[in-house]
Amino acid sequence: MKDTRKKQKILLVDGDGERRQQAAGVLHGAFCVTSALDGEMAVDILRTRQDFAAILLQCRLFEFSGFDVMHFLHTNRLLKSIPVVAMGAAEDELKALSLGAAAFFEESREPDILSCQVQNLVNLFWRDRDLDPLTGVLQWDPFLKKARDTLAEMEQDKRPRSLSIIFLNMDRFKVFNDLFGRAAGDQLLRNLAAKLTAMRGAIHVGRVGGDRFVLLCRTEEMELSRFNRLGADLMRRLHLKYALHLCCGIYEIDDPTLPVVELCDRAQIAQETVSGRSDKSVALYDEELRRSLLWEQEVASRMYEALEQGQFQVYLQPIFSLSSNAPVSAEALVRWDHPKRGLILPNQFISIFEKNGFINRLDQYVWERVFQYLAELKAAGYPDVTISANMSRLDIYSADICGLLTGLAKKYDVNPAVFRIEVTESVYMEDPGQMLDLTRQLNAAGFAVLIDDFGNGYSSLNMLMNMTVSSLKLDMGFIRSVGSDERTNCVVSSIVRMAKWLEMSVVAEGAETQTHVDYLRSIGCDRVQGYYFSRPVPKDDFFSLLKRYRSVSAPERPRIFDKTADTRAVWDAVKAYDRMMRGRMDAAAMFEQFGDAAEILSVNDGYYRLMESSPELLFRSGQLITDWLEERDRPAFLSAMDAASETGERQELVIRRYMDSYRIKSLMVSVCYMGRKDSRKLFLALFRDISLLKLPAEFGCVEPSAAPGEEAGPPRLPQVLGCPTCPKLLIVEDNRVNQLVLEKMLSPQYSILEASNGKAGLNALRSGEDIGVVLLDIIMPIMDGYEFLQKKAQDPALRDIPVLVLSQADNLDSEEKALRLGARGFVRKPYDPEDLRRTLDALANGT
Known part of the structure; x- marks a missing residue:
């Protein structure tokens, strides 16, 4: 009985009684066979049942032929997906295949051979139909069916195994697609499906849709730590720098008689508790979640009554x-x-x-x-x-x-x-x-x-x-x-x-x-x-x-958005930007100029892609466009802004931007002046990568700087501030406000040199100045503080210069890493000025 229930059903349609009985006897070992004597009987059966895995159909039948049956199948959405294996004489093959038959066998074929071929064809056909075409794992409905069969076996097992459902998806998969393209997104899904299929304990893997997957696993073989590493593993395989966060919910099945959909829902409830949380990837469905589910049911049962009674x-x-x-x-x-x-x-x-x-x-x-x-x-x-x-x-x-x-x-x-x-x-x-x-x-x-x-x-x-x-x-x-x-x-x-x-x-x-x-x-x-x-x-x-507050309150006059306000020039430029965005230059930044610096106010998604950045990285690593430019290109960029504001015309030039301390991209930049308010100027810049092109000199090109590790002449001497006869202090800090605060606080006791990133800091140390101590930030553009410490430790001439790290990082890992790389001390922001002075003095004096 158990084997019979699990067999696939097949409809055998043949008007020859002896041949039909012989074929049914052979096929019965692999299928549950339903027989029909002619085409009309076959159609009557198919009108009430659509659960056949295949139809084995003689082409030539009395009056209502096998060809007529195939015509009927095409009129029914459910039936036309059932594969038809046609049988007949050689002259029937072309017509049968043209009517949609999946295969054609001559009727003289031996029954045993016919049975094996039909079985192979059905298995191949339904296996492919069950699989998701993009990832190769089970589609949702086939997953539910196979999981149900596995759980039914588990119920009858004398030594039942512990099984779990895992529901998994990716945070912000749409953002990944926007940043890297749909092709990269599809490859990510294929790679994820392959990883899940290869995991220990996985019995069935299915794709629910989009970036959502579900697994039926053997609980004792699950390795939860694998899920915590999965995002990083996938990014390494794609050679991409992106913080991919996968969210997994796990439900350990305690009642295998429940519908599989309900089991998956419980795993999904657990998954939703870690969605959007970068600190956690895996959650278990437990008693707390069960209470949450009960509360949800209570809320749903009382919400209409509450609204009618004015409880809200x-x-x-x-x-x-x-x-x-x-x-x-x-x-x-x-x-x-x-x-x-x-x-x-x-x-x-x-x-x-x-x-x-x-x-x-x-x-x-x-x-x-x-x-x-x-x-x-x-x-x-x-x-x-x-x-x-x-x-x-x-x-x-x-x-x-x-x-x-x-x-x-x-x-x-x-x-x-x-x-x-x-x-x-x-x-x-x-x-x-x-x-x-x-x-x-x-x-x-x-x-x-x-x-x-x-x-x-x-x-x-x-x-x-x-x-x-x-x-x-x-x-x-x-x-x-x-x-x-x-x-x-x-x-x-x-x-x-x-x-x-x-x-x-x-x-x-x-x-x-x-x-x-x-x-x-x-x-x-x-x-x-x-x-x-x-x-x-x-x-x-x-x-x-x-x-x-009536005597002092002066409520603002409510206003609706008005594009006829004083910033008409700004909005004209915005409209121009929108037109240009439909063209070839799709990376854009809006920025504000103050003095010799240009600070980003907002960027579009194309900017993140071109600059290999993200909203988090942009704000964490610094918003000054000028900080990331190759030093000799900064004057040209500032001149282009001046020309754009004076003439009102778009300025084009080529600049080189550091992607990190080793890589530089050559960019064609269009700078548009958008308007002025008080002493501030607003600009829009559009960027295009031209690293592989060679452009003429009129675009402002100069020979590239020496490659990392090569000498490009002696480093230029940095400007010295503060007390000229005092010990020399190098401040490596990208935030200009912080530089000015430290300069004002420490200039009475130190002769101060400044650098806006780690690379400039190393150049300052190699400039010949007798620097006694370094005050170092960690998060900076081009080269961060960690890389600065690593490079300094590798240079015997610089290794013994003491470094005090001054950082806003509030975790012990940052401090331990800095000290491991050679820092002599670590001070967190906000800091006490007197404590900072005492620590610096001790390092400068070698105590």
Whole structure:
């Protein structure tokens, strides 16, 4: 009985009774055979059953022939996928094959040979049909079937094995495709499938779709550590530098009778807990996740009742102006006032509502409450106080959202401009076209749109240019570190400046300390939201807050995005950029000039690809374009900016950019002047790789510098600052602000030399200056601090010069690595000035 159930089914259609019985007897050893005497009987059987693995069909039958049966199969979507093995005389072969037969055998063939050939053909056909054409692993439905069969065997086994389901996918696979191309993405999927198939303990491997895979494994043979290394292994095989993060969820099967889909769902639930977390790759489905699943079921069962009974409360978190220290706006945030559990925060139910679709109903409920509040504000004498409400990714696909909001504005007699819509960066990235269309409709109807959590995703220059938004809300992850982390300060100040250029306001979310507020005020970010000022409060408390500040509060006049503002020249250049982006130069950066430096404000995806970078690397390694240029090309680049701003014409030149301390790319650059505001100039640069071309001298080309390790004449002497008779200190630091602070603090005790990266620092050490001590940053362009230490240790003439590392790195690994490479000390930023002086003095004096 067990073997019979597992056999594949085959339909044998033959009008010759003796031949039919003989063939059925031979085929019965490999198949479950259903026989039909003629074509009409075969069609009747096929109308009720479509589960045959193959049809063995005589071409010449009484009246309704085998050819007629094949014609019938083509009229049915399910039946035409069943392979047909036709049998007949030699003159029937061409017609049978033209009608779609998978194979043709002459009817005189021996039954035993026929049985083997049919079996091989069926196995080959269905094996290929089961496999994913790109990766070669099982497709989703065949995986479910094979996993079910394996689990059924496990149930009947006297010594049952422990099996597990693993659900796996890649974080930001779309970003990988954007950066490296679809061909690289397809190869990555093939390589991943091969790795999974070769893993110990793997029984079946399937592709769910996209970058999602599922495995059935023997639990005792699984090597969880392999999954932690898998991303790095795949990148090494592709010879790419990219931080690929794979997320794996594992469910150890304790009830093999459950549907396989449900088992996979549990593994996927575990996988979702590590999605987006770079610190963890593997999660197990455990009791905590089970409780989470039960909570999800409870939420889903009570959500409609809660909405009808008004259990969802709309709180308001004030947004303060730093210039007046008074509230000027608010964000609407929902809370669930549960009759038994009390006040439930949104992080416990919003994701569930997004998953089951209820978020549309809840959002519309919140929007109507906000319009009610705005009508009350207007009646109380606050007609210009704005309130923003969130729009989820599902809302943008709902029918006529713009019409719904317009109807609410009319119903409550509220100016549309005081109701603001917040959408997250990720919503735009998921479907840019849909989001752009909706934004235009909302703007035309008078509603302002804000980008929430800006900087949390992979923002591109295209988004800022295309989306007509009035304000950016900085991700609170940035704000937690402002004032104390230099890189974060750099990112935030750049975003604020960029927004001002484009006539957008900026709201900083998550301000909780005086340090946060002081820094945001210092860079000109006037709108702040966070616990430092107020937690989210009920409507009546917000109204009381407005009354308390009424004498000093001057709410801003709400404005919709306006391209006729003072920056018309900027937007003209943006439009020109958009036209040029459709051409051959697809790498672009928008940057601001100050003195002899040019700082990047925003770049597009093409820039990341050309410069072999990413948003994280760009901000971590430095945003000064000039820092990465070959030294002799910097004056030409600055001259091109001056010429572009003076003439208004596009300037073209060739520059060489360091990719790392060993590689240089030759780039054709077009520099466009976009406009001026106060003393600042804004430029757009378009880049093209011409490393393999030889261009004439009029493009500004000069002979390349000496190759790494070769001498190019004696190094130029660096400029010496501070006390000329004091011990010499070399400061290797790429951040100009940090250089100036250190110079001012240490110049009374030291004669100071400066270098903006590790390569320049080594040149300074080899310049003949009697340098007594080095103060070294770690993260720098061209050559970082670690490589500087390594190169210095390899040079006997430099090996004994003491180095003190001054870095913002907050982990022990960074300190241990620096000390292992020869650093004499490690000081973390922010630092105590006196401690730094004492440590430097001790190193300089050899104590």
